[in-house]
Amino acid sequence: MAEPRPVLEMTGIVKEFPGVRALSGVDFRLFPGEIHALMGENGAGKSTLIKVLTGVYSLDGGTITLDGTSVRFASPLQAQQAGINTVYQEVNLCPNLSVAENIFIGREPTRFGRIQWKRMRKEAAELVDRLGLDIDVTAPLSAYPLAVQQLVAIVRSVSTGDGEGQGTKVLVLDEPTSSLDRDEVLELFRLMRRLKDDGVAILFVSHFLDQIYEICDRMTVLRNGTLVGEHMVSDLDQVGLIQLMIGKELDKLEELHEHQLRADVGETLLHAEGLGRTGGIAPFDLEIKKGEVVGLAGLLGSGRTELARLLFGADQPDSGKVTVGGKQVPMNAPNDAIGVGVAFCSENRKAEGLVPDLTVRENIILALQAARGWTRPIPAAQRDELVAKYIKALDIRPANPEARVGQLSGGNQQKVLLARWLITQPKLLILDEPTRGIDIGAKAEIQKLVVSLSEDGMSVLYIAAELEEVLRLSHTIGVLRDRKLVARLTNGPEITTSRILETIASGEHQ
Amino acid sequence: MSTPSAATTSRWRALTHHHLFWPVAVLVALLLVNVPFTPDFFSIKMTDGHLYGSLVSIVLFGSPLILVAVGMTLVIATGGIDLSVGAVVAITGALTCSYISDQADQNALSAVFLAMGVGLVAAVVCGLWNGFLVARMGIQPIIATLIIMVAGRGVAQLITDGQIITINSEPYKLIGGGYWLTLPFSIFVVAVVVAVTVALTRRTALGLLVESVGGNAEASRLVGIRSRRIMIMVYVFCAVCAGIAGLMISSNTSAADGNNAGLWIELDAILAVVIGGTSLLGGRFSIGGTVIGALVIQTLTTTIYTIGVPTQTNLVFKAVVVIVVCLLQSPKFRAKVFGAKFGPKSGAASGGSAAAEPAKTVTTAEAAPKMEVS
Numbered sequence: 109m110a111e112p113r114p115v116l117e118m119t120g121i122v123k124e125f126p127g128v129r130a131l132s133g134v135d136f137r138l139f140p141g142e143i144h145a146l147m148g149e150n151g152a153g154k155s156t157l158i159k160v161l162t163g164v165y166s167l168d169g170g171t172i173t174l175d176g177t178s179v180r181f182a183s184p185l186q187a188q189q190a191g192i193n194t195v196y197q198e199v200n201l202c203p204n205l206s207v208a209e210n211i212f213i214g215r216e217p218t219r220f221g222r223i224q225w226k227r228m229r230k231e232a233a234e235l236v237d238r239l240g241l242d243i244d245v246t247a248p249l250s251a252y253p254l255a256v257q258q259l260v261a262i263v264r265s266v267s268t269g270d271g272e273g274q275g276t277k278v279l280v281l282d283e284p285t286s287s288l289d290r291d292e293v294l295e296l297f298r299l300m301r302r303l304k305d306d307g308v309a310i311l312f313v314s315h316f317l318d319q320i321y322e323i324c325d326r327m328t329v330l331r332n333g334t335l336v337g338e339h340m341v342s343d344l345d346q347v348g349l350i351q352l353m354i355g356k357e358l359d360k361l362e363e364l365h366e367h368q369l370r371a372d373v374g375e376t377l378l379h380a381e382g383l384g385r386t387g388g389i390a391p392f393d394l395e396i397k398k399g400e401v402v403g404l405a406g407l408l409g410s411g412r413t414e415l416a417r418l419l420f421g422a423d424q425p426d427s428g429k430v431t432v433g434g435k436q437v438p439m440n441a442p443n444d445a446i447g448v449g450v451a452f453c454s455e456n457r458k459a460e461g462l463v464p465d466l467t468v469r470e471n472i473i474l475a476l477q478a479a480r481g482w483t484r485p486i487p488a489a490q491r492d493e494l495v496a497k498y499i500k501a502l503d504i505r506p507a508n509p510e511a512r513v514g515q516l517s518g519g520n521q522q523k524v525l526l527a528r529w530l531i532t533q534p535k536l537l538i539l540d541e542p543t544r545g546i547d548i549g550a551k552a553e554i555q556k557l558v559v560s561l562s563e564d565g566m567s568v569l570y571i572a573a574e575l576e577e578v579l580r581l582s583h584t585i586g587v588l589r590d591r592k593l594v595a596r597l598t599n600g601p602e603i604t605t606s607r608i609l610e611t612i613a614s615g616e617h618q
Numbered sequence: 619m620s621t622p623s624a625a626t627t628s629r630w631r632a633l634t635h636h637h638l639f640w641p642v643a644v645l646v647a648l649l650l651v652n653v654p655f656t657p658d659f660f661s662i663k664m665t666d667g668h669l670y671g672s673l674v675s676i677v678l679f680g681s682p683l684i685l686v687a688v689g690m691t692l693v694i695a696t697g698g699i700d701l702s703v704g705a706v707v708a709i710t711g712a713l714t715c716s717y718i719s720d721q722a723d724q725n726a727l728s729a730v731f732l733a734m735g736v737g738l739v740a741a742v743v744c745g746l747w748n749g750f751l752v753a754r755m756g757i758q759p760i761i762a763t764l765i766i767m768v769a770g771r772g773v774a775q776l777i778t779d780g781q782i783i784t785i786n787s788e789p790y791k792l793i794g795g796g797y798w799l800t801l802p803f804s805i806f807v808v809a810v811v812v813a814v815t816v817a818l819t820r821r822t823a824l825g826l827l828v829e830s831v832g833g834n835a836e837a838s839r840l841v842g843i844r845s846r847r848i849m850i851m852v853y854v855f856c857a858v859c860a861g862i863a864g865l866m867i868s869s870n871t872s873a874a875d876g877n878n879a880g881l882w883i884e885l886d887a888i889l890a891v892v893i894g895g896t897s898l899l900g901g902r903f904s905i906g907g908t909v910i911g912a913l914v915i916q917t918l919t920t921t922i923y924t925i926g927v928p929t930q931t932n933l934v935f936k937a938v939v940v941i942v943v944c945l946l947q948s949p950k951f952r953a954k955v956f957g958a959k960f961g962p963k964s965g966a967a968s969g970g971s972a973a974a975e976p977a978k979t980v981t982t983a984e985a986a987p988k989m990e991v992s
């Protein structure tokens with residue numbers, strides 16, 4: 109096969125941060141009409157390569173050639189004008205503007221210098237519709253869950269003012285599917301294929317290997333900031349790919365399969381009765397036993413996160429009551445929940461989780477410190493020991509407690525958030541998409557961790573877009589549909605992902 | 619590459635990247651500018667058992683500003699701002715002086731202490747009010763504190779009946795105009811307040827929690843930080859600092875001037891905080907930086923007099939210096955002008971992390987022209 113000329117060629121790319129060499133001499137090329145996966149562990153340098161390409165970071169070495177001419181973008185805007193559209197890993201939109209405004213911000217349709225609001229709304233609605241999304245484009249973006257926000261970012265990137273894909277040469281998608289459900293992923297793939305047929309070159313990052321094998325033609329693998337290789341997807345199987353990424357063989361996943369969930373769970377820890385919130389989730393009953401892992405399954409917008417937030421007092425309930433350990437507790441603020449040993453790891457680590465300017469250490473101890481109050485700082489020795497322990501346990505890289513959290517790679521930030529709550533040793537740990545953006549090796553580690561926490565008697569409420577993940581870990585599975593808890597399935601051999609999907613589809617009651 | 623020169627380069631780099639490097643550099647440069655005009659600028663003489671000299675005066679006259687700016691730092695770190703500090707300075711001074719002036723014996727220690735207590739309680743009330751509006755009612759800090767900024771001056775004038783109250787109290791004079799152990803007493807007051815602030819924020823977890831609230835308010839709520847309580851504390855603390863500054867200013871002149879005491883000091887204080895390297899967006903703060911920032915502003919004021927800038931161009935001159943300082947602090951600007959050596963720390967050319975910088979420049983440029991030379 110005679111290869112056409114690459115539309116984008118990056119050679120010898122070097123990027124250094126103080127104390128970290130994020131990229132050392134990476135080569136990367138992208139052909140028109142291909143979908144190219146950029147693979148690597150958390151912190152391998154994927155996002156950095158993308159940001160160097162689009163001018164978010166300045167280049168320390170190497171050359172970038174776009175369409176045969178050498179380029180160096182000073183800002184993401186320049187890159188966009190040159191035909192490189194990007195969805196960054198952390199959703200980067202304005203939560204208080206409407207969906208339509210977010211899609212068109214900076215390139216609103218105008219006539220006589222005035223914004224044509226009507227046209228903008230209509231076009232936005234069409235674009236959103238084409239992705240199979242049923243949302244109101246005039247509502248503020250913050251009204252929607254993270255997954256929808258991610259989709260809006262994608263819609264924005266593929267629409268360039270005058271129609272879909274017009275003028276786009278390269279589309280960069282950095283973990284666009286990290287919080288999407290199966291259906292949205294399929295819609296996204298359909299869209300990607302359409303753009304690919306139009307000759308757009310697509311760079312795709314994802315930690316879901318199945319997705320890579322489904323949609324990608326070629327892949328480039330990075331490890332520790334160096335290029336490991338470029339392969340056709342058809343030439344390299346999953347085992348080989350993992351081996352390339354982590355430099356050794358992975359058998360952790362197999363281990364987990366053999367790992368039996370603890371059969372006997374203790375007495376009731378938390379009982380919610382008739383708990384609900386208008387516009388959030390219909391009143392539901394839920395019982396969580398000591399040491400039990402309760403998984404929540406449902407589609408995008410089915411109310412999983414809303415349910416979790418009510419149990420944590422992150423939103424105020426309109427109705428119902430919660431008893432913990434037999435005693436009724438008010439759940440009006442996170443403090444109430446934390447006081448009775450409930451912890452909540454939000455899916456949205458950027459907006460609701462981390463404080464980017466603070467260090468890894470400070471972010472990790474924050475929940476514990478807040479519980480102790482400001483007058484009782486954690487003694488330095490104890491603090492450092494705890495932090496070191498969790499950095500090691502979760503393999504946070506770089507293993508430097510002084511590093512600013514904002515400078516960590518996405519997956520490592522997620523681990524910091526997990527560490528923050530683990531350190532408080534809660535009775536009930538609510539994990540909303542805890543493996544979002546986490547690489548395949550670390551994902552297995554975290555799932556193992558959940559199992560062992562449950563063995564030690566901690567209850568866990570587990571939310572994940574991947575049904576397999578929920579199924580593998582949970583004693584009980586709560587199924588949600590249209591903001592209602594419709595069923596409660598006890599995990600067992602007869603429960604399969606298709607059975608759960610059926611329940612979701614039919615909305616049957618237990 | 620471990621040649622000595624490489625080692626020096628990296629040490630130099632580490633030094634220039636220290637958060638206090640640019641504020642200190644500017645302070646030193648400003649001090650040096652004075653030397654050609656006042657050759658004995660750096661000399662300190664002992665007269666009547668008191669130390670005199672330009673450096674001592676700078677610290678002395680800068681004391682109220684340092685106090686106000688230190689309080690302001692914590693407010694700004696939570697993502698807020700307190701415009702009412704100037705009014706609080708006036709109210710505290712007015713109450714204290716009018717109480718003292720009503721006494722038969724203005725030199726009675728107990729009366730002076732009681733008077734100061736009354737003034738500071740008023741400051742606490744102002745702080746509680748600001749904190750209540752911001753933390754409980756959710757009003758934007760700039761609006762919430764505007765209320766006392768405007769109304770507070772009126773209150774101060776009511777207290778003084780629109781007059782300037784003069785007093786004659788030796789013990790009270792000590793705070794802002796007296797000497798102790800050869801040094802102006804106010805330097806000790808400032809030292810104690812700064813030390814207490816540093817201990818309060820860094821020895822306890824208060825500093826961390828404040829930075830967390832300012833760095834990401836929603837995340838802080840979800841982590842269980844009692845942000846409201848912290849915000850109220852911080853506004854009260856800021857008001858108390860302003861109150862002490864009010865005592866100092868009225869003590870220095872032995873008079874309470876409801877109209878002019880602490881006028882525009884909020885702008886100088888905000889400027890000092892920004893020069894000290896604390897972002898107006900909230901989050902990380904530096905008390906040391908603020909102290910240096912306040913000294914920079916006071917030195918600037920002094921310099922304007924010593925080098926004889928014509929009165930009409932005073933403010934313009936001040937504004938220019940402030941703009942230069944702010945530009946020097948912007949990593950982006952340094953990278954453009956001096957090249958990579960002084961360039962951005964994180965290598966961000968134009969990403970989100972640089973967002974804090976433009977904000978600094980804008981606000982200070984606005985604040986500068988309005989400043990009064992105190």
Ligand SMILES: Nc1ncnc2c1ncn2[C@@H]1O[C@H](COP(=O)(O)OP(=O)(O)OP(=O)(O)O)[C@@H](O)[C@H]1O
Pocket residue numbers: 125126128129130148149150151152153154155156157197505506514515516517518519520545547964
């Ligand atoms: N602004 C920054 N300052 C300092 N170090 C940084 C910065 N951005 C990234 N790094 C470091 O560069 C390395 C590569 O990070 P990058 O974000 O590219 O990883 P990634 O491959 O995208 O990982 P993930 O799968 O977790 O998203 C990491 O060690 C990270 O800590």
Ligand SMILES: [Mg+2]
Pocket residue numbers: 154155156197282517518519
């Ligand atoms: Mg990344």
